[in-house]
Amino acid sequence: MRHTLLQLQGLSKSYPGVKANDDISFAIGEGQMHALLGENGAGKSTLVKMIYGLVRPDAGEMRLRGAPFAPSQPSEARQNGVAMVFQHFSLFDALDVAENVALGMENPPPLRDLAARIRDVSEEYGLPLDPSRLVGELSAGERQRVEIVRCLLQDPKLLIMDEPTSVLTPQEVEILFRTLRKLSSEGTAILYISHKLEEIRALCDEATILRGGKKVATCDPREKSARELAELMVGQLLTPPERPERPFGEVVLEVEKLSLKSNNPFGTSLKDISLQLRAGEVLGIAGVAGNGQDELLLMLSGELLAPAGQVRLKGAPIGDLEPNTRRALGLVAAPEERLGHAAAPDMNLTENALLSGSGRKRLEKGGFIDWGGAERFAREIITRFDVRTPGPHVLARALSGGNLQKFVIGREIELDPDVIVVNQPTWGVDAAAAATIRQALLDLAGKGAAVLVISQDLDELLEVADSFAALNEGRLTPVRPAKGLTVEEIGLMMGGAGDMHVAHEAAE
Amino acid sequence: MILGSINPAVLMAALMVAATPILLAAIGELVVEKAGVLNLGVEGMMIMGACIGFIVAVNTGSPIIGFAGAALGGMALALLFALLTQALMTNQVASGLALTLFGLGLTALLGQQYVGITPPRTPRLDLGPLAEIPFLGRAFFRHDIVVYLSIVLVGAVWWFLKYSRAGMILRAVGENHDAAHALGYNVKRVRVLAILFGGACAGLGGAYLSLIRVPQWTEGMTVGAGWIALALVVFASWRPWRALAGAYLFGGVVVLQLNLQAAGVRIPVEYLSMSPYLITILVLVIISSGKGRGSLNAPGSLNRPFHASN
Numbered sequence: 001m002r003h004t005l006l007q008l009q010g011l012s013k014s015y016p017g018v019k020a021n022d023d024i025s026f027a028i029g030e031g032q033m034h035a036l037l038g039e040n041g042a043g044k045s046t047l048v049k050m051i052y053g054l055v056r057p058d059a060g061e062m063r064l065r066g067a068p069f070a071p072s073q074p075s076e077a078r079q080n081g082v083a084m085v086f087q088h089f090s091l092f093d094a095l096d097v098a099e100n101v102a103l104g105m106e107n108p109p110p111l112r113d114l115a116a117r118i119r120d121v122s123e124e125y126g127l128p129l130d131p132s133r134l135v136g137e138l139s140a141g142e143r144q145r146v147e148i149v150r151c152l153l154q155d156p157k158l159l160i161m162d163e164p165t166s167v168l169t170p171q172e173v174e175i176l177f178r179t180l181r182k183l184s185s186e187g188t189a190i191l192y193i194s195h196k197l198e199e200i201r202a203l204c205d206e207a208t209i210l211r212g213g214k215k216v217a218t219c220d221p222r223e224k225s226a227r228e229l230a231e232l233m234v235g236q237l238l239t240p241p242e243r244p245e246r247p248f249g250e251v252v253l254e255v256e257k258l259s260l261k262s263n264n265p266f267g268t269s270l271k272d273i274s275l276q277l278r279a280g281e282v283l284g285i286a287g288v289a290g291n292g293q294d295e296l297l298l299m300l301s302g303e304l305l306a307p308a309g310q311v312r313l314k315g316a317p318i319g320d321l322e323p324n325t326r327r328a329l330g331l332v333a334a335p336e337e338r339l340g341h342a343a344a345p346d347m348n349l350t351e352n353a354l355l356s357g358s359g360r361k362r363l364e365k366g367g368f369i370d371w372g373g374a375e376r377f378a379r380e381i382i383t384r385f386d387v388r389t390p391g392p393h394v395l396a397r398a399l400s401g402g403n404l405q406k407f408v409i410g411r412e413i414e415l416d417p418d419v420i421v422v423n424q425p426t427w428g429v430d431a432a433a434a435a436t437i438r439q440a441l442l443d444l445a446g447k448g449a450a451v452l453v454i455s456q457d458l459d460e461l462l463e464v465a466d467s468f469a470a471l472n473e474g475r476l477t478p479v480r481p482a483k484g485l486t487v488e489e490i491g492l493m494m495g496g497a498g499d500m501h502v503a504h505e506a507a508e
Numbered sequence: 509m510i511l512g513s514i515n516p517a518v519l520m521a522a523l524m525v526a527a528t529p530i531l532l533a534a535i536g537e538l539v540v541e542k543a544g545v546l547n548l549g550v551e552g553m554m555i556m557g558a559c560i561g562f563i564v565a566v567n568t569g570s571p572i573i574g575f576a577g578a579a580l581g582g583m584a585l586a587l588l589f590a591l592l593t594q595a596l597m598t599n600q601v602a603s604g605l606a607l608t609l610f611g612l613g614l615t616a617l618l619g620q621q622y623v624g625i626t627p628p629r630t631p632r633l634d635l636g637p638l639a640e641i642p643f644l645g646r647a648f649f650r651h652d653i654v655v656y657l658s659i660v661l662v663g664a665v666w667w668f669l670k671y672s673r674a675g676m677i678l679r680a681v682g683e684n685h686d687a688a689h690a691l692g693y694n695v696k697r698v699r700v701l702a703i704l705f706g707g708a709c710a711g712l713g714g715a716y717l718s719l720i721r722v723p724q725w726t727e728g729m730t731v732g733a734g735w736i737a738l739a740l741v742v743f744a745s746w747r748p749w750r751a752l753a754g755a756y757l758f759g760g761v762v763v764l765q766l767n768l769q770a771a772g773v774r775i776p777v778e779y780l781s782m783s784p785y786l787i788t789i790l791v792l793v794i795i796s797s798g799k800g801r802g803s804l805n806a807p808g809s810l811n812r813p814f815h816a817s818n
Contacts, residue, residue, distance in 0.1 A: 054690065074692030090687035092680050093808060102673070103680050104691050 005030045005189045006051070006069070006158060011060035013046050020046040022213045023060070028158065028189050033180065035200040035221060036193045037233055038210035039430040040401060044193050045087075047210070048160050051191070052084045053077040078106050081157035085147045085164055087193075093136030093266060097146055100135050104150040114153075122149050125179045136266040140289040141172050148179070159183065160191045165199060169288055170458070170491035177203055195233070195431075196459075197226040211235055234431050243442050243464070249279030252450045253300075253331070253419045254312040258319075260299055268292040270299060271474045277419065277450040282441065284465025284482060285454045286494055292474040293454045294336065297423045300452070301333035302326045313419065328359045330418035334409050336427060336454075338401065342408040345397040349389065352396050353378035353411055360415045377414070385410035386436060402433035409437050413444050420444060423454040438464050458490060470494045514767045519760075520647035524655055525721055527759025529554070529713040529730075531658050533737035534744070534751045535665050536709025541741055542669060543702035544682035544809035548604025549589055550710050551734025552611025553582040557711025558718035559615035562627055562725040565715075571630040575654065575715050582711020583704050585611055590703040593813070594696045600811050608734065616727045623726060627719050630654070654716055659752065661709070666748040678702060682807035685814045695814050710734065736785075743791045745805045757787075 006028045013021040021043045028034045038044045049055040051062065053071030062069045064080055071077040074084075091100050098115045102108035109117070115131035122129040127145040135146060144164060151159055161180075165173045180190055180203065194200055200207060200221050207221040209232045216232050224232075253276070260270040270292050277283050287293055298304040299311070302323035311319035313331050323333070335341045343352045354363055354374040361377050363370045378392035385406045389399055396404060409425055425441065426434035442464055445451045454471075455461050461468065461482070468482040470493035477493045533550050540547050560581030565574025589607050592598045630652045638649040668675040681688045681698045689695050717733065718725050736758055744750035765780035 053692070074690075078692075086687075086690055090684075090690040092683040092687060094683050094805070095676070095680065099676055099680075103676060103688075103693075108673070 003030050003065075004028070005032070005065060007063040007066075008047075008051075009061050009063070011047065011050060011057045011062070013050065013055060013058050019213050021050070021057070024210070024215050025060075026208045026215065026218050028191060029206075030157070030189055031184050031187045032206060033184050033190045033192060033204040035204035035207035036191060036210065037195065037197075037200065037207055037229065039195065039233055040428055041212075041430065042210040042233075043213040044210055045162065048084065048162060048191065048193065051077070051158075052082060052160060075106060078104075078154060081155070082160065083151035083154055083156035083158070084160040085144070085151060085162065087162035087164075091135050091143055091146060094134065096132055096134050097129055097138075098131040100146055101131075101150045101153065104147075105154055117153060118149055121152050125149075125152060125182065126175055127179065139291070141168050144168070148176075152183075156188055158189045158191060160193070162193045163195075164192075165194065165196060169494040170487050172288075173199070197221075197229045200229070201226060209233055230431065246280050246446060248281045248466075249448060250314075251276050252279050252314050253277040253452070254315075255300075256310050256312075258299070258306055258310045260295065260304060260306055262292075262295050263298070263304060264294075267295060268474045270295050273299075273476045275469065275476060275479060277452060279418070279448050279450050280445055282445045282451040282453060282464050282466045283479065284461035284468050285452065285471055285476070286458060286461055286468070286490060287454075287456065287471035288494060289456055291471045291495075293423055293456075293471060295474070296471065296476075297333060297335055297421060297454060300331070300421045301335070302331075324359055327356065327415070327417075331421070332356070332412040332415050332417040332419070333421040334412050334423070334425065336423040338404050338408060339397065343396040343404060346395060348395050349382070349387075349392040349399075349407060350375045350378045352407070353381060353392070356411055357415060381407055381410040381414055384414070385440065402429040405429050406433055406437060410440065413440055417444075417449055419450045419452070421452045421454070424456065425453060426455075426457065426460060434460070458487065468493075514771060517643050517646040519763060519767060521650065522763045523756060523759045524648070524651060525759075526762045527755040528655050528658050529716045529721065530733050530737045530740060530758060531752060531755035532654075532661070532713035532716065533710040533734060534740040534755060535658070535662055535748060536706035536713075537737055538741045538744065538746055538748060538751055539665060539669075539678070539709075540702050540706035541810055542682045542746060542807055543678050543699050544685055544807050544812065544814075545593065545699050545703055546600050546604065546811040547586070547589055547607070547703060547706055548601060548738065549585065549607025549611065549734075550706075550737050551730055551732070552608035553585045553707050553710035554611075554714035554717075554734045554737075555615045555728065555730045556585045556611045557582040557714030558729060559619045559622075559714075559725065561711070561715025562622055562718040563618065565627050565719055566622060566625055569628050571628050571719050574627070574719055575712060578711040578715030579708040580711070582707040582709070582714065584707070586703050586707020586710075589707075590700045594700055594703075597813055597815070600813070612728055619725050619727065625725065627723050627725075629723075630720050652720055654712070654720065662748050662752045669748070679807075682809055685809045685812070689814070699814075710737070713737070739785060743787060745791070746807065747805065 004027045009025050011021055011024045024047060036044050046055060050057050053074045053076050056072065069080065071080065098111050098118060101118055102111065102114055108114055118129060118131045122145065127149060129142065129145050129149060135143060164176065168176060184190060192204055204221050206218065208218045209216045211233060221229060255273055255275050258270060258273045262269045268291055295304060299306055302321055306319035308317040308320040313329055318326055318329065339345045344355065354369065357377050358364045361373065363373045363377065375392050381387065382389060382392060387403050387407045389403060399407065409422060412420055425437050429437065438460065441451050441453065453461065453464060465482040467479050468485055469479045470477045470490065472495040533554055537547065537550050557578035561574045561578025564577030565571050585607060589603055592603045593600050632650055633653045633656065635649045639645045669679060677693055678698055681693060681695050685695045714730060717729060722729065740751055740754045740758065743754045761780060761783050768775065
C-alpha cells in the first residue's frame with residue numbers, strides 16, 4: 001500500500017439553491033492515477049476548485065501528507081505542490097508562451113532562463129513548445145502543452161487535469177498518456193477528470209464517481225466495464241440511439257473549392273473546402289478545436305458570406321445570402337456557443353424561439369409579432385425535447401447547459417429544415433440529454449433532411465454519422481463512409497500527432 | 509513668405525509644453541485600459557487636478573506641493589470610479605461619463621474664489637550648458653521639470669509593462685480576467701490600483717494646464733484635453749512610446765494652428781482643431797478592420813465587467 005498523499009474528509013459546498021458537493025471523502029495515494037468521474041453538474045469542478053484553493057469548502061477537511069491542508073488561494077496550493085491544468089484554458093492570447101508560463105508559477109526565474117527551462121522540460125516530456133510564440137497563434141493541442149509545461153516546471157506532487165483530452169487527436173491523447181505515466185512513475189499523483197470511460201480504464205488505477213454532488217463509489221476502473229461505469233455515473237440504463245438503414249436522396253447542399261478568410265484575428269481561414277451532402281445523409285466532421293469548425297459553420301449559416309456560386313442549396317447559389325434568407329430556403333444552423341450565439345442570454349425562451357422561427361413559422365404578420373404563436377412554438381419545443389424549465393417565460397441564461405442545448409437544437413429541428421448544420425451539439429451536455437439530441441438528429445435525417453454534424457467527440461460522430469470527414473488547419477479531408485473507419489485512421493485524418501513525440505523513457 | 513515668421517525652435521518648445529498635459533493623462537489611461545478598464549472620466553479627473561492643484565499651490569505658495577495635491581485630487585475622483593465599477597459593478601462607460609460631468613461641476617464650485625489669481629511660478633529646470641546649445645537648447649532644454657517627468661514616466665510605464673512581473677500580471681488581468689482569476693490573481697485589486705494611477709496622472713496633467721501652460725484657473729479650462737488623451741490611447745494602440753509620439757503630434761497640430769493663425773494663414777481654426785479626432789477615427793477604423801498587429805494589442809477584457817463566479 002502506498003502512502004496517502006491527499007485525504008479528503010466530508011467535504012461539502014453549497015451554492016444558493018444547489019448542493020454542489022455533499023460529504024465527499026476519498027484518498028489519493030502518492031504517484032497514483034486517480035480518476036474523478038461524473039456527469040456535467042455532478043460536482044467535479046467544485047471539488048477540484050476546493051483542492052486548488054479557488055473555492056473554500058463549507059464543511060469537511062483535507063489533509064496533505066497527514067498535515068491539515070486548507071488553501072485559501074491558488075498560490076498556497078501551488079506552494080504545497082498542487083498544480084492544475086484547466087478545462088477552459090487559463091491562458092492569455094496576447095502574451096507569449098514564456099509569459100503565460102511565468103504567470104502560473106510562484107517564483108518564476110527571469111524570462112530568459114525560463115525560456116531555456118521551458119525548452120528543456122517540453123523536450124524531455126515530448127511536448128515541444130517555442131517559448132517566444134504568442135499563445136493566440138497556437139492550436140488547441142499546443143495550448144494545452146503550455147498549461148502542462150507550466151505545471152511541470154513547478155515539480156508538482158499532485159497534478160489535477162480537468163478534461164484534458166477533449167481537444168486532442170487520438171494520437172496526441174496517446175502521447176499525453178505516456179507523459180502522464182512517466183510522471184506517475186516519478187512519484188507525481190494525478191487527479192484525472194473526465195467523462196470518457198475508455199480513457200479512464202486505460203489510464204487510471206482508481207476512480208471516484210460523483211453523481212448529483214455525492215460520491216457514488218470508489219472502484220478500480222479496470223475491473224469494471226465502461227457500461228457499468230456509465231451506469232454508476234448516470235444512475236440509469238442507457239440506450240444507444242437507433243439508426244434505421246435508409247437510402248440517400250439527391251444532393252441538397254454543395255460546397256465547391258471554397259477558400260474563405262476568417263473574421264477573427266486568431267481564427268482559422270477555410271482553405272479549398274469541397275463537400276456534398278445528400279438528403280437523408282448524416283455527415284460527421286471531426287477535428288481538433290480551432291481547425292476551422294467555427295468558420296465552417298458561419299460560412300454555412302450565412303454569417304460569413306462567400307461567393308454565391310460556391311455554396312449551393314438544391315442547386316441554387318446561396319453563398320452570398322444572409323442567415324434569415326437561407327433559413328427561409330430550408331437551411332438552418334445551430335452554433336457551438338449556446339449563450340450569446342445560439343440564444344440571447346437575457347431574452348426568454350419565447351423570444352428566443354421567435355428569433356429564429358419567425359420566418360418559417362410565420363410568427364410575424366404585417367410587421368407585428370404574433371406573441372401567442374411564438375409562445376406556442378416555444379412550448380412545442382419544450383414539450384417535444386423534454387426541456388426542463390418552468391415555462392417559456394424563463395430567461396435563456398437561467399437554463400442549465402444541457403437544457404438550453406436541447407432547446408436551441410430542438411428549435412432548429414422544429415423548423416422542419418431540408419439541411420441542418422450543428423456544431424458540437426452535445427458539448428457539456430449530460431448523457432441522457434445527449435442521447436435525446438442525437439436521436440432527434442437521426443430522426444430528422446430519417447425524414448429525409450440532410451444533417452451536418454461538426455463535433456470534437458469522435459464517439460458521437462461514429463454513433464450518428466453515415467459519412468465522415470475531418471478538418472485540419474482549415475482544410476477538409478475527402479468524405480469517406482463512416483462504416484469500417486478505425487479510430488487510428490480518423491486520427492490520421494485529423495492531422496495525426498503533428499510534431500509531438502513520445503516522452504523519453506526514464507533513465508534506467 | 510508668411511510661414512517664415514515661425515521659428516522652428518520656439519515651435520518645438522511650445523509643442524512640448526502643449527503636449528505634456530495630454531501625454532500625462534494618456535499614459536495614465538493607457539495603464540488603466542491595459543488592466544481592462546475603460547475610464548471615460550479622464551476629463552473630469554484632469555479638471556479636478558487643475559482645480560485642486562491650483563488651490564493648493566496658491567495657498568502653500570509651492571507649485572510642487574500643488575502638483576502633489578493635483579495627483580491626490582485626481583486619485584480621489586478615480587477612487588470614486590473604482591468604487592462604482594469594481595465594487596458596485598456599475599457600467600464603466602456610464603460611470604466614466606458621469607465622472608466627467610461631476611468633476612466639471614464640482615471644480616466650478618470649488619474654484620469660484622480663485623478665478624483671476626496668478627499662481628506661483630514653476631521654475632525652469634536649470635540644465636546649465638545644455639540650455640545654451642544653439643537651436644537644441646531653445647527647443648528641448650529650457651523647460652520646467654514636469655515636461656521631463658512626463659517623458660520619464662512614459663519610459664517607466666513602458667519598462668513596467670514590458671519587463672516587470674507586476675506589469676505582466678496587469679496585462680494578464682486586462683487580457684483575460686477569468687484566466688487571471690483562475691490562476692489566483694486578485695483582478696479587482698489590480699484594477700483598482702491601475703485606476704488610481706490613472707487618476708493621479710490625469711490630475712498631474714490637469715495641474716500642468718492651470719499652473720504652467722495657461723497659468724490661471726477658469727471654469728472648464730481643460731476644454732476637451734481629457735477626450736484627446738482618451739483618443740490618444742487608442743491612436744497609440746496601447747503602446748507607451750507611441751502615446752508620446754501621438755501626444756507630440758497632437759500638441760504640434762495645436763501649436764501650429766495657433767502659429768498659422770498668428771501668421772495670417774487663412775484656414776479656419778475649426779479644421780485644425782478637428783484633425784486630432786479625425787486621425788483617431790481613422791486609427792479606430794484600421795484597428796477594427798483586424799489588419800496588422802495593432803488589433804491584437806487591444807486588451808481582450810477591456811470594458812468587460814468582472815464577476816468572480818465562485
